[in-house]
Amino acid sequence: MHGRGGGFSQFYGGFESALIGRLSYLFIRNSVYKIIYDCTKPVKPSNDLTNREKMAIAGFSGGLAALITTPLALINIRQILDSQTKPEWRRNYSGVSQSINQLGENKWNGAFINVLRHVVLNISLTAPFDYFHEGLYLRFGDYGFVRPLSIFLASLVSTAFTLPFDNARTRIMNAHSNPERNRLNYSGVLDVFRQSYSHEKSRFALWAGFYTYFTSTLLYAYLTVGITSGANGYLKKANGLK
Numbered sequence: 001m002h003g004r005g006g007g008f009s010q011f012y013g014g015f016e017s018a019l020i021g022r023l024s025y026l027f028i029r030n031s032v033y034k035i036i037y038d039c040t041k042p043v044k045p046s047n048d049l050t051n052r053e054k055m056a057i058a059g060f061s062g063g064l065a066a067l068i069t070t071p072l073a074l075i076n077i078r079q080i081l082d083s084q085t086k087p088e089w090r091r092n093y094s095g096v097s098q099s100i101n102q103l104g105e106n107k108w109n110g111a112f113i114n115v116l117r118h119v120v121l122n123i124s125l126t127a128p129f130d131y132f133h134e135g136l137y138l139r140f141g142d143y144g145f146v147r148p149l150s151i152f153l154a155s156l157v158s159t160a161f162t163l164p165f166d167n168a169r170t171r172i173m174n175a176h177s178n179p180e181r182n183r184l185n186y187s188g189v190l191d192v193f194r195q196s197y198s199h200e201k202s203r204f205a206l207w208a209g210f211y212t213y214f215t216s217t218l219l220y221a222y223l224t225v226g227i228t229s230g231a232n233g234y235l236k237k238a239n240g241l242k
Helices: 002-040 051-068 070-084 096-108 111-140 146-173 189-200 210-223 225-238
Strands: none
Touching: 002 051, 002 070, 002 096, 051 070, 051 111, 070 096, 070 111, 070 146, 111 146, 111 189, 111 210, 111 225, 146 189, 146 210, 210 225
């Protein structure tokens, strides 16, 4: 019974940190994006910005949100992978507040790769989405499938670009401070890329889990790019602009 209870607690803890982390990240990211967008856009309330401007805003807002929510991402990754560790080496995080206290001064471990991963994610979603959306709109017109298809295609591109950084983030954040407890020890992001290739003998090692990650990216795209694009499109129509 004790084992089952611990397993349930560990699962629930991972769910709790994931839920709080995702909601916090999305709130900060979308709020910062909207504020900067409104302060940067042209005088007309429904005009749009250039693709480069939107890429810069998306990258900055995503990176800032990632930096602030780094402790939650750190806890969540470690909770998920704790069951794969020897029982005597497990961190046994429970609730979010208690887990943050357990991290102490190490709560910002992996902050750089976490920010880098989200900057790449947001930029590699925004630019392809605008490219596909504009092309499909010019070819087919304002049909209902144009935006969902653009998001789908942009998510494929973003997954290809971002997944290596996500896998590197997982390896860095899950690393123990005691080097003897790690299968491999990394000195930084570039070292993760180098060692993954030399030890796993595959140039595609950092793209492992592509389809699962694509599903996550697709959902994220709908909650960020899809929402902002839909809101801007509605404002344009309401003001008689194309």
